[in-house]
Amino acid sequence: GLLWATNGACRGFHPASPHLSGVEARRWNDHDRPKEFNFASDVLDYWTQVEEEGKRPPRPALWWVNEQGDQVKWSFRELTDFSRRTANVLTQACGLRQGDRLALILPRVPEWWLVAIGCIRTGIIFMPGTTQMKAKDILYRLQASKAQGIMTSDTLAPEVDSVASECPALKIKLLVSDHSREGWQDFQSLLKSASPDHTCIKSKTLDPMVIFFTSGTTGLPKMAKHNHGLAFRSSVPSCRELLQLKTSDIFWCLSDPGWILAVLGSMIEPWTSGSTLFIHNLPQFDPKVIVQTLWKYPITHCLAAPIVFRMILQKDFGSLRFPTLQYCLTGGEALLPEEQQQWQRQTGTPLHQAYGQSETGICCGTLKNMESKPGSMGKAILPYDVQIIDSKGNVLPPNTEGNIGIRIKPTKPLGIFMCYENDPGKTAETECGDFYNTGDKATIDEEGYIWFLGRSDDVINSSGYRIGPAEVENALAEHPAVAESGVVSSPDPTRGEVVKAFVVLAPQFLSHDKAKLTKELQEHVKSVTAPYKYPRKVEFVTELPKTITGKIKRSDLRKKEWGQVSQDEAR
Numbered sequence: 001g002l003l004w005a006t007n008g009a010c011r012g013f014h015p016a017s018p019h020l021s022g023v024e025a026r027r028w029n030d031h032d033r034p035k036e037f038n039f040a041s042d043v044l045d046y047w048t049q050v051e052e053e054g055k056r057p058p059r060p061a062l063w064w065v066n067e068q069g070d071q072v073k074w075s076f077r078e079l080t081d082f083s084r085r086t087a088n089v090l091t092q093a094c095g096l097r098q099g100d101r102l103a104l105i106l107p108r109v110p111e112w113w114l115v116a117i118g119c120i121r122t123g124i125i126f127m128p129g130t131t132q133m134k135a136k137d138i139l140y141r142l143q144a145s146k147a148q149g150i151m152t153s154d155t156l157a158p159e160v161d162s163v164a165s166e167c168p169a170l171k172i173k174l175l176v177s178d179h180s181r182e183g184w185q186d187f188q189s190l191l192k193s194a195s196p197d198h199t200c201i202k203s204k205t206l207d208p209m210v211i212f213f214t215s216g217t218t219g220l221p222k223m224a225k226h227n228h229g230l231a232f233r234s235s236v237p238s239c240r241e242l243l244q245l246k247t248s249d250i251f252w253c254l255s256d257p258g259w260i261l262a263v264l265g266s267m268i269e270p271w272t273s274g275s276t277l278f279i280h281n282l283p284q285f286d287p288k289v290i291v292q293t294l295w296k297y298p299i300t301h302c303l304a305a306p307i308v309f310r311m312i313l314q315k316d317f318g319s320l321r322f323p324t325l326q327y328c329l330t331g332g333e334a335l336l337p338e339e340q341q342q343w344q345r346q347t348g349t350p351l352h353q354a355y356g357q358s359e360t361g362i363c364c365g366t367l368k369n370m371e372s373k374p375g376s377m378g379k380a381i382l383p384y385d386v387q388i389i390d391s392k393g394n395v396l397p398p399n400t401e402g403n404i405g406i407r408i409k410p411t412k413p414l415g416i417f418m419c420y421e422n423d424p425g426k427t428a429e430t431e432c433g434d435f436y437n438t439g440d441k442a443t444i445d446e447e448g449y450i451w452f453l454g455r456s457d458d459v460i461n462s463s464g465y466r467i468g469p470a471e472v473e474n475a476l477a478e479h480p481a482v483a484e485s486g487v488v489s490s491p492d493p494t495r496g497e498v499v500k501a502f503v504v505l506a507p508q509f510l511s512h513d514k515a516k517l518t519k520e521l522q523e524h525v526k527s528v529t530a531p532y533k534y535p536r537k538v539e540f541v542t543e544l545p546k547t548i549t550g551k552i553k554r555s556d557l558r559k560k561e562w563g564q565v566s567q568d569e570a571r
């Protein structure tokens with residue numbers, strides 16, 4: 001029972017109608033730095049007004065479907081109204097204020113978009129999180145951010161309740177559900193009674209907008225805080241070149257709403273161009289459903305992690321010549337040149353790479369009309385100045401391995417994160433001379449194309465997920481069989497890398513069946529933290545390589561795993 005589920009076509013939706021292109025709708029230049037910017041009022045309400053002035057026929061802003069055949073279609077007018085109501089729910093019914101934090105942990109349901117936009121309208125800082133999280137992950141996020149509110153669904157509400165008493169700042173729990181739950185506010189009923197009149201805040205571009213939790217080599221995930229510049233960046237002409245979306249385009253980004261890729265791809269990018277955002281609720285990932293969806297709906301552009309394209313190519317689906325698909329973009333992990341070429345051959349549509357992080361948004365890519373060099377992530381996208389730097393922040397010449405850096409001095413470009421919240425030390429560690437150091441290694445060629453090589457630290461990138469080894473080691477340490485463990489990446493043909501745990505067993509477990517123990521440890525990790533982090537490979541060892549101070553030398557384990565070959569060579 002979605003409040004707004006419809007089964008018919010959207011009013012006034014004419015696929016063949018003339019359109020304004022995103023390019024014509026440009027209002028800013030690459031180097032503009034407006035003092036004030038708000039994605040809701042400057043972009044969404046802009047398109048609503050354009051439609052109301054009859055400058056283009058109404059088109060769906062959002063088109064949501066599920067496997068049961070339900071669908072939701074909203075015009076920009078409806079999106080504006082619903083998100084204004086949501087803003088009133090958040091501020092009036094829930095009493096949240098500008099600067100408060102709201103954890104937003106929902107599957108792909110339309111409410112996610114309303115709340116994200118409602119937060120932007122009110123200046124409430126939203127913190128997206130994947131629904132794979134477990135109670136402990138949620139507790140950490142609520143405590144670290146001192147969140148005043150959380151919004152989630154039935155599945156995670158009990159997990160939240162199990163830790164809520166340890167979160168003194170938490171005063172609002174909002175539920176998206178058909179049932180009521182004690183201690184929780186029912187979002188849909190609040191929405192029904194909320195007024196559609198709301199005045200958007202006049203946010204400064206440098207005011208905080210969103211926080212993403214992102215994993216690092218050590219410790220728990222860091223809070224990468226972004227201002228409204230993240231949304232503004234997508235409005236500048238150079239960034240529009242990446243996808244060159246037109247208002248008639250239908251754009252599908254498959255990323256889970258917990259990641260920055262979804263905030264950009266499932267919200268900012270398509271709506272900046274006045275295009276239709278397509279969403280499939282995808283409760284479980286199944287390549288067959290992706291292929292069927294591309295056959296069934298008039299999707300023109302698709303953005304997904306490389307693993308999605310790879311998994312489709314690895315299965316035999318017959319023809320992949322989708323009727324309306326024109327262009328695909330990928331990011332989040334490396335894509336092999338042969339995979340890119342195979343996709344292009346089989347579908348007849350280009351598949352380009354882009355690159356970015358939770359800290360940076362998309363910072364380079366092969367633009368839609370740019371010549372693609374298979375295996376390269378494309379070129380820097382203005383106004384970012386992306387260079388390959390050494391450990392002191394010196395710019396390296398072409399074809400020399402170094403770290404990917406983005407110039408932040410003398411002026412920090414809009415779009416890059418503000419800081420790791422509450423962690424000036426870790427923020428400072430990312431600064432290297434005049435650059436933000438991504439920690440990713442690459443080379444740049446004479447033409448400015450960037451070639452990814454791998455991480456320069458212990459962070460694991462599996463299927464597009466950034467995984468901190470310490471998070472997995474800590475989860476393993478909670479199991480009585482584990483005396484200690486070292487967690488590193490290991491090559492994998494589908495996931496690029498997977499998490500591998502080298503485990504030293506506690507003496508009383510030495511005689512246990514190893515296959516059973518492996519399964520048990522995997523299930524244990526899945527039960528105490530978000531399951532995407534679980535070690536897909538486990539090896540039992542008698543000791544771990546250590547430094548003289550007793551620190552586990554993950555680099556030795558990694559070398560063993562990758563057979564002494566560097567990660568890029570192995571790919």
Ligand code: BCO
Pocket residue numbers: 132254255256259260261284285305307308331332333355356357358361362463464465466526531532533
């Ligand atoms: O493979 P297994 O079956 O053994 O385990 C899977 C799931 O079955 C399991 N699981 C999931 N939910 C669970 C659960 N187990 C218990 N309880 C639950 N509630 O855990 C494992 C999770 O692994 P997965 O998520 O990789 O699963 P799957 O189905 O293989 O998903 C495939 C993809 C492609 C959907 C997934 O890997 C994916 O979404 N990858 C892309 C990530 C992404 O979007 N990255 C972008 C980050 S943003 C960025 O990079 C910056 C760019 C500007």
